[in-house]
């Protein structure tokens with residue numbers, strides 16, 4: 001579908017994708033991704049970064065930490081279109097990171113996930129369109145593929161909302177694209193800082209399922225992915241970054257080895273509610289049309305929307321030859337490789353130079 005009638009060629013739109021002196025709005029701008037992206041953009045010489053988020057305390061902390069007049073803060077919520085529109089005045093580009101992303105909270109409050117992840121994303125896209133923003137990159141997750149929990153299901157609908165906009169507005173000046181990524185190592189509340197804390201407290205590391213696998217990605221790589229999408233997307237494109245994976249057993253052993261306690265006890269607690277054994281970054285159907293761009297896959301939007309016969313009468317021979325791209329069948333790291341990867345994280349930098 002790379003020759004989609006919707007899509008200008010990447011080179012035709014490349015001039016719009018300049019960051020110098022431009023204004024970029026980031027929804028969820030005070031989160032781990034948002035603040036890392038903001039720092040990156042300021043280093044790249046943007047004119048201004050509009051940070052939209054709900055938490056005034058985090059905005060205050062970020063204002064003090066960054067001390068950069070190019071940062072402007074907008075209190076608001078993606079559920080509230082007016083507050084989104086206010087943050088997008090003068091914006092050339094939008095990175096949409098605001099989301100409810102914890103599996104348990106979305107499981108207990110699925111309508112909250114719908115309001116933020118689906119309707120909020122619709123507000124972001126429509127407000128960007130109305131403001132004449134040139135590009136919107138929406139951040140999604142591997143949990144949106146074959147989703148089994150409300151977080152993934154709401155993110156899957158966010159993706160559909162973004163793709164539907166691309167189909168329905170072929171002449172729009174606003175290019176909407178999607179990035180999907182897996183677990184970001186050391187993100188707030190995730191398993192690696194938990195293992196580190198358990199080791200520090202001298203209690204066993206809690207392991208859900210030793211054979212469970214996850215894609216592993218750094219925060220820097222997630223910024224690279226979003227930038228890759230920003231630079232190359234044509235309307236409705238979905239991008240993933242190829243990533244290695246490891247089992248939870250390997251991850252626990254690697255954290256323990258890196259901290260110098262390779263024999264730290266492990267307690268197996270069982271799979272949590274709403275959790276898959278393996279994650280999928282691209283389904284086999286998506287792999288059929290995916291374009292290999294080196295470190296990335298690009299999946300052009302399926303532009304058949306208005307031709308029902310293509311949905312119901314013509315099949316797709318390609319799909320039967322492909323398989324999902326999963327954390328089970330991607331490059332699998334052993335303990336040694338995982339330790340080396342963990343060593344590259346800023347949180348473990350103080351260990352470098354210590355005995356290997």
Ligand SMILES: O=c1ccn([C@@H]2O[C@H](COP(=O)(O)OP(=O)(O)O[C@H]3O[C@H](CO)[C@@H](O)[C@H](O)[C@H]3O)[C@@H](O)[C@H]2O)c(=O)[nH]1
Pocket residue numbers: 101102103141142143181182183184189190191192194206207208209212213214248271272275279
């Ligand atoms: O005590 C624990 C807690 C977790 N795990 C395992 O560690 C892995 C990672 O868990 P966690 O760090 O909690 O992340 P996920 O639940 O996989 O979800 C994260 O990764 C997603 C991408 O897949 C993001 O979309 C989510 O926002 C983010 O919370 C999973 O296999 C868990 O089963 C354990 O072994 N022991």
